[in-house]
Every structure is written in structure tokens, then in C-alpha cells.
Amino acid sequence: MAPDVASALNVALAAAASSPRDVGTVEYLLLRPTSDQRQPAKELSLTIADGVAGDAYEGPPEGQVCVTNGRVLRTLVALGGGTASAAAAAAGTADALEPAGGGWDAAGDQLFLDWDLSPAHLSTDDLVRIGGDGGVLLRVSALPHNGCAKFKARYGDVALKVVNGPKGRRERLRGIYLTVVEEGVVRVGDRVVKVQSAAGGA
Numbered sequence: 001m002a003p004d005v006a007s008a009l010n011v012a013l014a015a016a017a018s019s020p021r022d023v024g025t026v027e028y029l030l031l032r033p034t035s036d037q038r039q040p041a042k043e044l045s046l047t048i049a050d051g052v053a054g055d056a057y058e059g060p061p062e063g064q065v066c067v068t069n070g071r072v073l074r075t076l077v078a079l080g081g082g083t084a085s086a087a088a089a090a091a092g093t094a095d096a097l098e099p100a101g102g103g104w105d106a107a108g109d110q111l112f113l114d115w116d117l118s119p120a121h122l123s124t125d126d127l128v129r130i131g132g133d134g135g136v137l138l139r140v141s142a143l144p145h146n147g148c149a150k151f152k153a154r155y156g157d158v159a160l161k162v163v164n165g166p167k168g169r170r171e172r173l174r175g176i177y178l179t180v181v182e183e184g185v186v187r188v189g190d191r192v193v194k195v196q197s198a199a200g201g202a
Contacts, residue, residue, distance in 0.1 A: 003079065003158065004158075005158055005161045008075070008079055008162050009165065009167060009168065012072050012173050013167065015069075015072050016069060016072050016116070016117070016118060016172075016173060018071060019071050019114060019116040019117070020114065020115060021115075021121050022193070023191055023193055024113050024114055024115025024116070024191070024192035024193070025190070026130065026189060026190040027070040027113060027188070028070065028104060029112070029186065030104075030107075030108070030109065030110050031054060031055055031110070032055050032056050033054065033055070033056060034056050038108070041188075042187060043185050043188070044110065044185070046136045046180050047180060047183045048181075048183055050064075051064030051180060052064070055110060057110070059177070061179065062141045062142065062143050062177065062179055063141055064177070064178065064179045064180055065110055065179070065180065066108065066111070066175065066177060067109060067110070067111045067145075067176050067177065067178055068107055068111075068112055068117075068174065068175035069112075069113060069114075069116075069117050069175060070104075070113060071114065073103075073107060076159040076162070079155065079158050079159050079162075106154040106155070107154070107155075109175060111130075111178075115192045117172045117175060118171050118172055121194070122140050123140065124140055124142040125142075126139070126140045126194055126196065126197050127140075127194070127195050127196040127197075128140065128178065128195065129192075129194075129195045130190050130191070131186060131190040135186075136183065136185070137181040137184075137195070138178040138179060138180055139178065140177075140178060141176065141177040145174045146163065146174055147159070147160045147163045147164050147174050
């Protein structure tokens with residue numbers, strides 16, 4: 001039985017709050033060669049012109065790269081209300097909450113990070129470096145990353161209400177968008193750090 005929205009929201013908020021701030025990690029990468037295809041990747045090439053090279057996503061310029069928090073996504077998969085959750089559960093308890101369990105690809109994001117995406121940590125126009133010195137440089141977009149009808153079908157009604165409710169939107173439980181400032185390759189396991197805030201500090 002799926003939990004009520006308030007309980008699920010509290011679990012998701014706690015997962016988000018537990019995320020690291022100083023140094024994050026790229027947990028998982030996903031390429032979408034077509035709108036219906038999902039291809040796990042060990043690395044992705046990020047370009048100023050295309051966002052994620054070879055990906056079919058056609059978002060606005062300020063939303064080139066779709067990003068979500070792996071800890072929060074685990075809680076949404078665990079809610080058990082949609083096709084992604086059912087597939088993950090069928091994969092077995094031990095793997096159900098991990099990318100290989102079947103619940104992560106359905107999100108459709110390209111970067112899955114173990115990192116705090118909340119506005120208390122990241123502001124619009126903050127600069128983010130993935131991969132250390134010489135890695136990819138990205139800017140936090142003001143474009144909201146919200147759940148849609150497909151998200152509801154894949155993760156269930158409770159999950160959609162969690163991410164699209166006032167607190168969920170405010171805390172960016174669905175995720176964020178990034179735009180590419182300096183091109184490069186992002187790899188699973190790469191470090192993620194904020195290198196400059198919009199206010200001018202590190």
C-alpha cells in the first residue's frame with residue numbers, strides 16, 4: 001500500500017537533506033537516443049551547442065541538461081505506485097532501489113547525482129564543476145524541473161504530488177536543469193562541486 005502524500009513528502013525531504021554539499025558524486029548517467037529509448041552510460045559528452053551530445057531531449061536553451069538527486073529518486077521508486085516502481089520491485093528487494101533495479105531509467109534525467117540540489121545550497125546562476133580541474137562547467141538554470149503525466153505513470157500519483165507540491169517544488173525534489181558553460185566529458189564516479197555562487201563567492 002502506497003503511503004499518504006504527507007508521509008512520502010517527509011521521507012523525500014529527509015533523503016534530500018541527507019545529501020552531501022561540499023563534494024557530490026555522479027551516481028548514474030543516462031542517454032536517450034530517441035524519446036522512448038533509455039541507454040545507461042559510463043560517460044556523456046556535454047557541449048554548449050547540444051547539451052548532452054547524442055541525446056534526443058529538445059528542451060529550451062536554459063534547460064540543456066536534466067539532473068536529479070539519486071537519494072530522492074530512491075524514495076520515489078520505493079513508493080511503489082507506477083510502472084517504474086513495479087518493475088523495480090519485481091527485480092528484487094536488494095536491487096529495487098538501485099539504477100540496475102529498473103526504476104531509475106524511467107525518470108528520463110541524464111545526470112543522477114548524490115548531491116544537494118536544494119535552493120539552500122544552489123542558487124540560480126551558480127557554477128558547478130563536474131570532474132575536477134578541466135572538467136565540465138555548468139550553470140544552474142532558473143527553469144523549474146517539475147513532474148509531468150509521464151512521471152505520474154512511471155512513479156505513481158503520490159510521487160507526482162510529492163515533487164509537484166509547494167514544498168517539493170521549493171526544495172527541487174524533482175531536480176534541476178543545468179546549462180553547459182565549458183564543454184567536456186562527464187563520467188560515473190566524477191566529483192561534483194560548486195565553484196562559484198551567483199553572489200560571487202565560492
